[in-house]
Amino acid sequence: MTKVIKNGTIVTHDLTYKADVLVDGGKIIEIGEGLTGDEEIDATGCYVMPGGIDPHTHLEMPFMGTYSADDFESGTRAALAGGTTMVVDFALPSPGQGLLDALKMWDNKSTRAHCDYSFHMAVTWWGEQVFDEMETVVKERGINTFKHFMAYKGALMVQDDEMYASFQRLAELGAIAMVHAENGDVVADLSAKLLAEGNNGPEGHAYSRPPQVEGEATNRAIMIADMAGVPLYVVHTSCEDSHEAIRRARQQGKRVWGEPLIQHLTLDESEYFNQDWDHAARRVMSPPFRNKQHQDSLWAGLQAGSLSVVATDHCAFTTDQKRTGIGDFTKIPNGTGGLEDRMPMLWTHGVGTGRLTPNEFVAITSANIAKILNCYPRKGAIRVGSDADIVVWDPEAEKTITAGAQQSAIDYNVFEGKKVKGLPRYTLSKGRVMFDTGKMLGQEGHGEFVKRAPLGEVNKALSSWKQITAPRPVERSGIPASGV
Numbered sequence: 001m002t003k004v005i006k007n008g009t010i011v012t013h014d015l016t017y018k019a020d021v022l023v024d025g026g027k028i029i030e031i032g033e034g035l036t037g038d039e040e041i042d043a044t045g046c047y048v049m050p051g052g053i054d055p056h057t058h059l060e061m062p063f064m065g066t067y068s069a070d071d072f073e074s075g076t077r078a079a080l081a082g083g084t085t086m087v088v089d090f091a092l093p094s095p096g097q098g099l100l101d102a103l104k105m106w107d108n109k110s111t112r113a114h115c116d117y118s119f120h121m122a123v124t125w126w127g128e129q130v131f132d133e134m135e136t137v138v139k140e141r142g143i144n145t146f147k148h149f150m151a152y153k154g155a156l157m158v159q160d161d162e163m164y165a166s167f168q169r170l171a172e173l174g175a176i177a178m179v180h181a182e183n184g185d186v187v188a189d190l191s192a193k194l195l196a197e198g199n200n201g202p203e204g205h206a207y208s209r210p211p212q213v214e215g216e217a218t219n220r221a222i223m224i225a226d227m228a229g230v231p232l233y234v235v236h237t238s239c240e241d242s243h244e245a246i247r248r249a250r251q252q253g254k255r256v257w258g259e260p261l262i263q264h265l266t267l268d269e270s271e272y273f274n275q276d277w278d279h280a281a282r283r284v285m286s287p288p289f290r291n292k293q294h295q296d297s298l299w300a301g302l303q304a305g306s307l308s309v310v311a312t313d314h315c316a317f318t319t320d321q322k323r324t325g326i327g328d329f330t331k332i333p334n335g336t337g338g339l340e341d342r343m344p345m346l347w348t349h350g351v352g353t354g355r356l357t358p359n360e361f362v363a364i365t366s367a368n369i370a371k372i373l374n375c376y377p378r379k380g381a382i383r384v385g386s387d388a389d390i391v392v393w394d395p396e397a398e399k400t401i402t403a404g405a406q407q408s409a410i411d412y413n414v415f416e417g418k419k420v421k422g423l424p425r426y427t428l429s430k431g432r433v434m435f436d437t438g439k440m441l442g443q444e445g446h447g448e449f450v451k452r453a454p455l456g457e458v459n460k461a462l463s464s465w466k467q468i469t470a471p472r473p474v475e476r477s478g479i480p481a482s483g484v
């Protein structure tokens with residue numbers, strides 16, 4: 001059964017043109033004018049774009065004594081309703097647990113996914129077992145990205161020596177290092193001080209994580225990655241201090257990418273000063289929301305290309321879960337939702353305001369990350385041979401975001417009341433219509449794991465450069481190099 005998407009305008013990261021798209025067996029098989037198929041999808045007035053890829057989610061994640069409330073079922077349903085057709089979640093070993101063992105747990109959870117997905121591997125401790133298993137994770141499991149938490153002291157945080165050892169191993173294996181860049185020692189110290197002074201409300205969370213803790217850690221990770229010779233991806237870049245470090249590194253030719261979140265781009269720190277404890281606590285995440293100057297810096301980075309990807313870090317907790325932290329902000333589970341809202345909010349505040357072009361929108365929601373993760377052009381493209389993960393985007397459709405109408409399992413939405421203009425009319429996952437003008441048609445288990453090979457072009461280029469510029473002994477006449 002073929003399907004043809006007719007009368008739309010194709011928008012990819014580099015091109016905009018009118019053409020029909022013919023789909024069969026989950027793939028795009030033809031692009032051109034006047035195409036016919038067994039079934040027709042009308043895209044009149046719409047853009048036909050690669051489905052969004054959200055490279056940063058935590059579905060059913062064990063964290064801070066509980067589990068994030070959206071699992072792969074509700075999370076990927078939310079993704080599709082918002083035009084996202086692939087999510088990348090973090091497989092998280094508990095301290096002492098092997099990487100392969102943790103991956104088995106993520107394999108089990110993800111069987112319910114409605115759309116395709118992949119995993120990043122988290123390095124939460126260091127030892128011979130982790131070193132050894134990294135090779136299997138990369139070469140057999142098809143995971144080429146490894147995250148390191150520089151925060152969450154006493155839980156997920158790794159030390160600099162561990163990070164350096166891990167980064168060197170990743171360079172060897174042709175993989176990419178990722179960091180949650182916040183100085184966990186300083187955060188722990190500031191948190192204790194704030195609590196002792198009676199600052200125990202959700203605003204204390206923001207006070208405990210000023211932009212400097214993020215800027216310092218970002219700089220440190222960049223330098224460690226440079227010394228190890230590994231490309232670096234900085235997740236949830238929230239402020240100028242971190243962006244500045246990334247921008248400078250990129251100007252120096254270092255292979256570093258920054259990922260702002262839709263929450264940091266559109267919500268600010270005033271949320272934490274709300275009189276309603278629940279309102280403020282529901283927005284507690286790390287890093288916290290920042291002021292307008294930091295937001296402007298992130299938007300400018302997306303426009304200038306110093307920041308590469310917009311994600312959500314979807315890690316949703318119910319109000320009841322958040323209430324664990326009444327009287328002690330350090331116990332409020334960290335995380336917010338956003339999977340269903342990322343694309344409409346970014347279109348509205350990016351393309352709708354002239355900050356972004358539609359092509360730039362595709363680049364930062366889909367194509368750039370597909371290239372970084374080494375799954376382009378299978379994902380992130382409208383091309384013959386690509387997966388038919390497609391969003392038919394209606395730039396005139398409008399709605400007001402409200403928790404009552406969302407797919408996510410939680411009881412609120414941090415974007416509640418925001419008006420958006422620009423919504424998916426249809427979302428297709430591997431050729432199957434999963435979302436049709438407001439109606440969810442998902443199918444549990446339709447999603448499959450996407451393997452991603454190591455040694456992408458950036459890794460190859462960086463390792464050639466590192467080899468050419470590696471320290472070498474100076475040959476001196478009359479003195480043998482060995483010193484004998």
Ligand SMILES: NC(=O)NCCC(=O)O
Pocket residue numbers: 058180284285286287313315334335336
């Ligand atoms: N970001 C956040 O607050 N929660 C999810 C875990 C993480 O990415 O740090």
Ligand SMILES: [Zn+2]
Pocket residue numbers: 180235236286
């Ligand atoms: Zn993080």
Ligand SMILES: [Zn+2]
Pocket residue numbers: 056057058235313315
């Ligand atoms: Zn995260």
